[in-house]
Amino acid sequence: MTRFWSIAFSAFAVAFFALLLGIFVVQSIPAWQHSGMGYVTGSRWFFRTHQFGALPMIYGTIVVSGVALLLAAPVGLASAIFTAEYLPRKARLAVKVLIELLAGIPSVIYGLLGILLLRNWIYDLFARFDISSGDTLLTAAVLLAVMILPTVVTLSDDALRGVPGAQRHAARSLGLTRAETICTVSLRQSARGLVSALLLGLGRAIGETIAVFLVVGRQDNNLPERWLSLRPLLESGQTLTTKLGGAEANIAYGDPLHWAAMMGLGLLLLAIVIVTTIGGVWKKVGHDA
Amino acid sequence: MRRLLDRLLFATCGATALLVCALLIGVVFVIAQRGAPAMSWTFLTEQIRQVGAQGGIFFNLVGTVILITTALVVCTPVAIGLALLERVYVRSERWRRSLGVFLYTLNGLPSIVFGIFGFIVFVKWLGWGKSWLSGGILLGMMILPTVTVALIERMKALPSRYVQAAAALGLKQSQIIWSVILPQTRSGLLTGSLLGMARAAGETAPIMFTATIFAGATQPHGVKESPVLSLPYHIFILAQDSFDPAVGAKLWGAALVLLALVLLLSGIALPGRLKMHEEANV
Numbered sequence A: 001m002t003r004f005w006s007i008a009f010s011a012f013a014v015a016f017f018a019l020l021l022g023i024f025v026v027q028s029i030p031a032w033q034h035s036g037m038g039y040v041t042g043s044r045w046f047f048r049t050h051q052f053g054a055l056p057m058i059y060g061t062i063v064v065s066g067v068a069l070l071l072a073a074p075v076g077l078a079s080a081i082f083t084a085e086y087l088p089r090k091a092r093l094a095v096k097v098l099i100e101l102l103a104g105i106p107s108v109i110y111g112l113l114g115i116l117l118l119r120n121w122i123y124d125l126f127a128r129f130d131i132s133s134g135d136t137l138l139t140a141a142v143l144l145a146v147m148i149l150p151t152v153v154t155l156s157d158d159a160l161r162g163v164p165g166a167q168r169h170a171a172r173s174l175g176l177t178r179a180e181t182i183c184t185v186s187l188r189q190s191a192r193g194l195v196s197a198l199l200l201g202l203g204r205a206i207g208e209t210i211a212v213f214l215v216v217g218r219q220d221n222n223l224p225e226r227w228l229s230l231r232p233l234l235e236s237g238q239t240l241t242t243k244l245g246g247a248e249a250n251i252a253y254g255d256p257l258h259w260a261a262m263m264g265l266g267l268l269l270l271a272i273v274i275v276t277t278i279g280g281v282w283k284k285v286g287h288d289a
Numbered sequence B: 001m002r003r004l005l006d007r008l009l010f011a012t013c014g015a016t017a018l019l020v021c022a023l024l025i026g027v028v029f030v031i032a033q034r035g036a037p038a039m040s041w042t043f044l045t046e047q048i049r050q051v052g053a054q055g056g057i058f059f060n061l062v063g064t065v066i067l068i069t070t071a072l073v074v075c076t077p078v079a080i081g082l083a084l085l086e087r088v089y090v091r092s093e094r095w096r097r098s099l100g101v102f103l104y105t106l107n108g109l110p111s112i113v114f115g116i117f118g119f120i121v122f123v124k125w126l127g128w129g130k131s132w133l134s135g136g137i138l139l140g141m142m143i144l145p146t147v148t149v150a151l152i153e154r155m156k157a158l159p160s161r162y163v164q165a166a167a168a169l170g171l172k173q174s175q176i177i178w179s180v181i182l183p184q185t186r187s188g189l190l191t192g193s194l195l196g197m198a199r200a201a202g203e204t205a206p207i208m209f210t211a212t213i214f215a216g217a218t219q220p221h222g223v224k225e226s227p228v229l230s231l232p233y234h235i236f237i238l239a240q241d242s243f244d245p246a247v248g249a250k251l252w253g254a255a256l257v258l259l260a261l262v263l264l265l266s267g268i269a270l271p272g273r274l275k276m277h278e279e280a281n282v
Helices: A002-035 A055-086 A089-103 A107-129 A137-161 A165-173 A178-189 A191-207 A210-215 A240-245 A248-252 A256-288 B002-038 B041-045 B058-089 B093-108 B111-125 B132-142 B144-157 B160-168 B173-184 B186-202 B231-240 B245-268 B270-280
Strands: none
Touching: A002 A256, A002 B058, A002 B093, A002 B111, A002 B173, A055 A089, A055 A137, A055 A178, A055 A191, A055 A240, A055 A256, A055 B002, A089 A137, A089 B002, A089 B245, A089 B270, A107 A137, A107 A210, A107 B002, A107 B186, A107 B231, A107 B245, A137 A191, A137 A210, A137 B002, A165 A178, A178 A191, A178 B002, A191 A240, A191 A256, A191 B093, A191 B111, A210 A240, A210 B231, A240 A248, A240 A256, A240 B111, A248 A256, A256 B093, A256 B111, B002 B245, B041 B058, B041 B245, B058 B093, B058 B132, B058 B144, B058 B173, B058 B186, B058 B231, B058 B245, B093 B144, B111 B132, B132 B144, B132 B186, B144 B186, B144 B270, B160 B173, B173 B186, B186 B231, B186 B245, B186 B270, B231 B245, B245 B270
């Protein structure tokens, strides 16, 4: 009986997940039939004339989460090096628990800080570049960077601690300084775990909705005119998640094609996040078991 | 030169770690500082009036408690089932690993995807409209990995001689589960549940299309068309047009209450969490 229920409940969880994936696949089919590959490469989204090009949203998602990772990675890694390599055990656990506690701060609270504080700071800082408001992709990226820091720090710290102490001792006894030991032994041996930490942080950044929604400006069809400049960072935009979380999701349901296009965005989001997450955990889970 | 580089790395990393801690503590500090003026007993016990400019957040708090309790009730049996499957019933390493990847993937799914999924299934297909129950179920599935992983970690740390002793006494597998494994890992379930509830309390995206409205709901009656108010959605809506200073003060107050609730829940889970770190021994 216990076995039956255990399997039944597990099957429920798997079925839930499968249904979720299935719904996004099936309900987005009309959009793929309507636009073909143009759905992903098209740069125009006007639902009244049934033009559905998701590229601006994909661009927004990549820029926002990419910049967030660029900001969070060095800071997160350096902090993890400090907690894992320098701090004594008790202090390390204290810092780690503190950081994990703060990882639980809800995204709507980060959003609130973003909309009421960070937005103004960004505006003041970049006002001389003639920006229209503080609702920029950069604002969202900075906010996301802070949000994913705890994930990056605590997972990188785990990865670094996974390197056997004997290796460090060997390196030290060969006369290497602590810094040299870290660079040649710890970082190199934990490289895989560190990449996982970054990927899981990236996955979180890509999927984050509420905080980004509040600060990104949500302007449709905003692809940069010049790709190789930093200017587009200071403009508003739209990401996959903000589009899905916006008011358009409510009006789209009446029109099957429009709804399919929205579900297509969800499917793209799911695909990107799942690939990133699995990339991050594939090796890791094997090691833990 | 080598010494210098050594010192430099130490100083840089130390400074960065301090920066990270300061940044995160700063977030809490700012919320506490700005939210404190709004805090009063009536803020917690009155209902919302004049689009958030007056009154309090009583029914928002009630709604959030209803949502996270439902989430926990939905999640617990499934989490126990999954944890037992992973630790007891699945023998092959490959399946165990797939289950692990499944849990991590579920954990990484964007919350908005749950919201849209719930909108289709509960609001449209089942015709519930906005209902506390759909929000509870969605949040329950969102926090499933948190609870399950905490339980699995605790089960891994259970000394194998407990199970062996029970088996030597002639207990059947199901008896071992009910009389040894589950009672001995209760603390893991508790830690996981608290962390899960802390996470569920702050989520906005899964409930905004499915379970919660901004004003006009009290306690739910029945399932269909019975939305609740909630703290995160309250903050989310007010944050978008908070030009009225009266609303602003209440808004920070609501944020402080939500943050306090989340930190309280994860704070109670703290000893359990420390134990998990000690047992993982990394």
